[in-house]
Amino acid sequence: MxxxxxxxxxxxxxxxxxxxxxxxxxxxxxxxxxxxxxxxxxxxxxxxxxxxxxxxEAEKQRLCVAYARPGMTVFDLGANVGFYTLLFSRLVGAAGTVHAFEPVERNLGYLRKHLALNGVSNAHVHPVAAGRRTGRADFDPSRDPRTGRVVSAATPSTLTVPVGSLDDFVYREGHPPPQLVKIDVKGGEGDVLDGSDRLLSEERPTLFVAIHGLDQWRRCYELLTRRRYRIEDLKGVVLDRDIEHDEIVATPG
Known part of the structure; x- marks a missing residue:
């Protein structure tokens, strides 16, 4: 490739x-x-x-092929315009399901168009940001649609978007739990993991996590190791807390 x-x-x-x-x-x-x-x-x-x-992201695509299986339920958090949603849809097949979470209107439009263009029927779009708790949050859409993120304080450029925790999505709303979760939420990954405590403890899905900055790396490392996850880079090398990585695979230990 x-x-x-x-x-x-x-x-x-x-x-x-x-x-x-x-x-x-x-x-x-x-x-x-x-x-x-x-x-x-x-x-x-x-x-x-x-x-x-x-x-x-050729290496990440190869990992998706290695981990996603027919019949799986996959969550795509930070689905953007749908590249990985389409990929997971193809990999899990008609017996599987993909749930795509994306709060940005511009991205949602393209995401839905890509699903329609390809006749996808096993993917469901949720116009929310994944986070620590269900509610609403300030979101900076950024000039680059790939880098929008939830922020702690509003500015003239921010939007207010709905937010949902994965624990609420599965255990309160009754959606089937995932076997694989892709997280790329531009600095909100620690909050997503905080809002998935029960899911990670009981269902033990495999996680692909994009890490944005040293603080998020250390936070995610602590959260995942405390839940007995094995943390590797995309090449399968087990990672140490003190060396920051921007893409990880976390598998239940």
Missing amino acids: IDLSAIRRESVLGRALRAPLRLIPPATVLPIAQGPLRGARWIVGSATHGCWLGCY
């Missing part, structure tokens, strides 16, 4: 490879070119070109 993201934008090769991509109209729908989502229909301007090229 060619990973365009591994080639620096500022390099001569990076500029040469990316220049033609700017000529493609943003509304163009193309089949994803390679990888486990090959052939899926994708809106070019919805996200980075790596998505429709199929090379976006």
